[in-house]
Amino acid sequence: MSITKHNWTKDEIIAIYNKPMMDLLFEAASIHREHHDPNVVQVSTLLSIKTGGCPEDCGYCPQAARYHTEIEGNDLMSVSQVKAQALRAKSSGSSRVCMGAAWRNVKDGPEFDQVLEMVRTINKLDMEVCCTLGMITENQAHRLAEAGLYAYNHNLDTSEEYYKEVISTRGFEDRLQTIENVRKTNVTVCSGGIIGMGESIEDRAGMLVALSTLNPQPESVPINALVAVEGTPMEEEKPVEIWEMIRMVATTRIIMPETQVRLSAGRMNMSREGQAMCFFAGANSIFAGDKLLTTPNPDVNEDMKMFEMLGLNPQKPFTKVSQPQTVEAADSQFAPLGEKPKWSRPGHTIDRNLEASSKEK
Numbered sequence: 001m002s003i004t005k006h007n008w009t010k011d012e013i014i015a016i017y018n019k020p021m022m023d024l025l026f027e028a029a030s031i032h033r034e035h036h037d038p039n040v041v042q043v044s045t046l047l048s049i050k051t052g053g054c055p056e057d058c059g060y061c062p063q064a065a066r067y068h069t070e071i072e073g074n075d076l077m078s079v080s081q082v083k084a085q086a087l088r089a090k091s092s093g094s095s096r097v098c099m100g101a102a103w104r105n106v107k108d109g110p111e112f113d114q115v116l117e118m119v120r121t122i123n124k125l126d127m128e129v130c131c132t133l134g135m136i137t138e139n140q141a142h143r144l145a146e147a148g149l150y151a152y153n154h155n156l157d158t159s160e161e162y163y164k165e166v167i168s169t170r171g172f173e174d175r176l177q178t179i180e181n182v183r184k185t186n187v188t189v190c191s192g193g194i195i196g197m198g199e200s201i202e203d204r205a206g207m208l209v210a211l212s213t214l215n216p217q218p219e220s221v222p223i224n225a226l227v228a229v230e231g232t233p234m235e236e237e238k239p240v241e242i243w244e245m246i247r248m249v250a251t252t253r254i255i256m257p258e259t260q261v262r263l264s265a266g267r268m269n270m271s272r273e274g275q276a277m278c279f280f281a282g283a284n285s286i287f288a289g290d291k292l293l294t295t296p297n298p299d300v301n302e303d304m305k306m307f308e309m310l311g312l313n314p315q316k317p318f319t320k321v322s323q324p325q326t327v328e329a330a331d332s333q334f335a336p337l338g339e340k341p342k343w344s345r346p347g348h349t350i351d352r353n354l355e356a357s358s359k360e361k
Contacts, residue, residue: 028250042285042315044096045089054102066357069231095317096128105135108336123148145185148326153190159206171344188219196226196240225266242274253282
């Protein structure tokens with residue numbers, strides 16, 4: 001059994017990434033089989049519970065209010081709407097619902113209370129619940145845990161060095177602080193990144209260093225291929241080659257053997273053969289449904305046909321970590337504190353972000 005290592009260096013990871021493809025695949029597939037059933041893949045549904053209007057300037061994101069991307073925003077969904085979507089997802093084979101809100105950070109108040117009720121509702125449907133809501137404090141993490149949250153997603157996006165070329169409205173350390181706050185609860189961590197934003201292989205390795213040296217390593221690591229959306233600063237970036245995705249998945253599997261590696265955004269541009277190679281290389285989770293927040297995604301029926309063709313089975317909920325208990329709002333031990341944490345605003349400028357925000361509609 002391979003031992004989880006927490007002191008990977010950038011040079012070591014680059015050496016793995018650049019191995020001959022056949023050697024890389026063999027090593028990754030062997031490690032994958034030691035720690036996971038190779039014929040089981042988790043199916044998750046990503047639901048945008050509050051779309052658009054985000055104040056951040058992430059260069060890849062069509063939900064940033066400052067860019068002109070034709071994204072239709074919506075206010076926070078109701079609990080009943082979310083429950084209906086969760087039941088639909090469950091009936092089509094999903095074991096996890098991931099709820100995303102286009103917020104910079106969570107603020108105590110009626111909207112967060114509503115999200116907590118969504119978490120309680122979905123957990124009672126015997127589905128894993130994940131949230132991605134921006135930066136959160138330790139107290140907010142405890143409130144989510146009490147409600148029955150299974151996982152919290154907070155992607156590092158890229159290396160610390162390249163992060164400054166992508167986002168100027170928050171700092172890399174805020175990402176790490178939020179993950180640390182989540183780790184003070186029983187909620188699992190989901191954190192990965194995006195390739196295809198103009199970063200180097202060294203940056204990809206740098207992101208994996210940051211993730212793999214966390215102890216414990218994240219239970220879940222999404223690997224996203226940039227979906228270049230018109231109106232964003234990255235609209236001209238070339239699509240990621242499937243071989244880059246395969247190498248990234250395989251490298252992630254080797255350095256984080258127990259983690260669930262998520263084949264996330266960008267699957268619309270991948271053939272079934274390409275996706276099969278990613279599963280062989282160690283990916284064991286996908287997002288199903290026709291949309292990932294705001295970008296296109298393969299139809300769930302097409303995914304099920306692919307699963308049947310490859311002999312894959314959807315993972316049942318709570319396979320890796322037992323189901324959390326839900327504490328009702330009236331019995332909560334963690335009251336809202338009305339916190340106003342000083343998340344960083346680095347203040348530097350990114351030329352292509354400024355250019356995209358200044359373009360006329």
